Amino acid sequence: MHTTEITLEVNGETRSVTVRNADTLLYVLRDKLGLTGAKPGCLNGDCGTCTIDVDGNPMKSCLMLAVEVQEAKITTVEGLKYSSLQTEFVDKFAFQCGYCTPGFIMNANALIKQYPHANDMLIKEWLESNICRCTGYKEIEEAVKSALATAQTVLRQQ
Amino acid sequence: MIPYDFAYFKASTAEEAVELYQSLREQGKQPVYYAGGTEIITLGRMKEVYTEAVIDIKGITECQTLQLEQNQLVMGAALPLTKLQEANLFPLLSQTISEIADHTARNKITLGGNLCGNIYYREAVLPLLIADTDVVIAGKSGRRRIPLNSIFDERPCLEDGELLTQLITQSDYLGLPYYSVKKRRQWDVGYPLITVTALKKEGKIRVSFSGVCLFPFRSERIEECLNDTRLNPDDRIERAIQHLPKPISNDVEGSPEYRLFVLKNTLLDVLQALEGETYAHN
Secondary structure, rough: OOOOEEEEEEEEOOOEEEEEOOEEEHHHHHHHOOOOOOOOOOOOOOOOOOEEEEOOEEEEEHHHHHHHHOOOEEHHHHHOOOOHHHHHHOOOOOOOOOOOOHHHHHHHHHHHHHOOOOOHHHHHHHOOOOOOOOOOOOOOOOHHHHHHHHHHHHHHHH | OOOOOOOOEEEOOOHHHHHHHHHHHOOOOOOOOOOOOOHHHHHHHHHOOOOOOEEOOOHHHHHOOOOEEEEEEEEEEEOEEEHHHHHOHHHHHHHHHHOOOOHHHHOOHHHHHOOOOOOOOOOHHHHHOOOOOOEEEEEOOEEEEEHHHHOOOOOOOOOOEEEEEEEEHHHOOOOEEEEEEOOOOOOOOOOOOEEEEEEOOOEEEEEEEOOOOOOOOOOOHHHHHOOOOOOOOOHHHHHHOOOOOOOOEOOOOOOHHHHHHHHHHHHHHHHHHHHOOOOOOO
């Protein structure tokens, strides 16, 4: 078996783990590091429920090998720790079964950080990467827009 | 989970990658170059792609280049599609790749990976074919820079072990009038029914296609028909589609008849957009 001992920086912590080279980052996060926030969905890069943040960009962890991200900073939904975006998802009832929620949150979190003044077209382009089988898109959109408005207020006050 | 094991190597130069590839081949291995790796992972999971060693090329500086220099745009083959899209140095390419997969996936999918992929749409190649783009290829005998059109036959035809490192487009193509559209059967994300890109250079329309057949293509005979302004637009299009490669795709996205119907109307849109006239759809 081809394995490699890798060191990952996940949610601000340095974690060392031995992985099969063929292991996806999603598998390693969940089964080796116990971070089950990123969900396995299609495992094919289509549904977005495994989305995490890698160096500030949303990435589908089912489309990454763990061995290829050794020098990257990884954030999973566990690393957000009660962010205002998560609060907006609760306040706006932006979930039903909740399975897609971590993926949507990680994608939207990166959007807000990169483009705090994102317009409707940009929001749509980014969030099209995620699927909600409960079809809670309207509430998700409201939560993201509310979080963007909060981010814009914070920027104005700085 | 990918059901087989493979060795993982990360190359820091194209020469190192090529030497590694040759060495692995001499050992009887089946290596692949790995950039975004999305197809290797997803098709590997279903055993539709098999490898015994992946050679990661993302650490090769020239494969990550993105710059305008000496009147040409140099694009590294390992650039993620979103990086190219956001830089928007070649608007036709930006618009075309903005329709590939979805935004998050485009953070991983690379330019060279899309061109050399197994999934046959390879839409990023369409603007490059009509913009006379060159490719830089590293092989065991060194580097060569040649026109993409000269090695493109359904896909870039590289020798075993050759590595596509860069795509280079002359800057006078970057600002030409263009048209790019991806027609899907439904929704805004997913594979195309057809994708058509076009640009106008020196009064002539150039056009390339994906989704029409089981490979992307550009056809000079089609362009000759479309540019024959002695005829009316409908007749030009009717003549043009006689030169389509065969067979026309027939899959869940659409029948050949439906594809041709959509293609004819899309070509009318192309002519309208690039000739500045208003043509009626039949």
